[in-house]
Amino acid sequence: xxxxxxxxxxxxxxxxxxxxxxxxxxxxxxxxxxxxxxxxxxxxxxxxxxxxxxxxxxxxxxxxxxxxxxxxxxxxxxxxxxxxxxxxxxxxxxxxxxxxxxxxxxxxxxxxxxxxxxxxxxxxxxxxxxxxxxxxxxxxxxxxxxx
Numbered sequence: 560x561x562x563x564x565x566x567x568x569x570x571x572x573x574x575x576x577x578x579x580x581x582x583x584x585x586x587x588x589x590x591x592x593x594x595x596x597x598x599x600x601x602x603x604x605x606x607x608x609x610x611x612x613x614x615x616x617x618x619x620x621x622x623x624x625x626x627x628x629x630x631x632x633x634x635x636x637x638x639x640x641x642x643x644x645x646x647x648x649x650x651x652x653x654x655x656x657x658x659x660x661x662x663x664x665x666x667x668x669x670x671x672x673x674x675x676x677x678x679x680x681x682x683x684x685x686x687x688x689x690x691x692x693x694x695x696x697x698x699x700x701x702x703x704x705x706x
Contacts (some may be wrong), residue, residue, distance in 0.1 A: 566640065568597060570612060584612060586638060593633030593654035615653065629658045 568586060570693035571579035583693040601609060619631035633651035639645040 566638070567600065568638070570597065570614075572612065587611075589635070589652075591654070592633065592656050593652075595635045597637075619655075621658075626658065628661065629656065631656045 565585055568584045569581050570584050571581050573580070583600040583602075585600055587596040587598050589595055590613065592615075594615045595599065597612040597614065599610045615633040615635045617631055617633055619629065621627075621629035625626070625631065632655045634651050634652055637650040637652045638647070
């Protein structure tokens with residue numbers, strides 16, 4: 560009977576502001592948002608509670624709050640089974656998180672813009688259709704007032 564291989568990772572939470580107080584964690588997977596999930600391996604179950612850590616490097620921007628309007632990419636280092644590859648090679652993986660609950664307002668702006676463009680098109684058709692009539696009226700006006 561073979562047991563599955565469990566890789567252990569060492570994390571220092573709060574470093575460089577606190578510690579470094581290292582803890583041993585196992586990798587549980589990746590969330591749909593691109594965060595790595597680690598579970599704490601307790602050495603003494605009576606004294607230390609289990610904890611779950613989500614970690615990623617975040618790049619992107621947001622307006623006012625990450626919950627209202629954001630375009631953020633959560634990136635993490637791809638872990639390797641071989642420790643030598645883990646030290647010598649960095650591969651990044653992750654996913655983008657786009658939050659835009661006010662996107663429907665842009666559709667309303669688009670409808671208004673199309674309406675204005677169509678009205679301007681009709682106005683230009685009317686202007687160019689009546690342009691020869693304005694030209695003759697202008698000549699009559701100039702003849703009457705310049706004589």
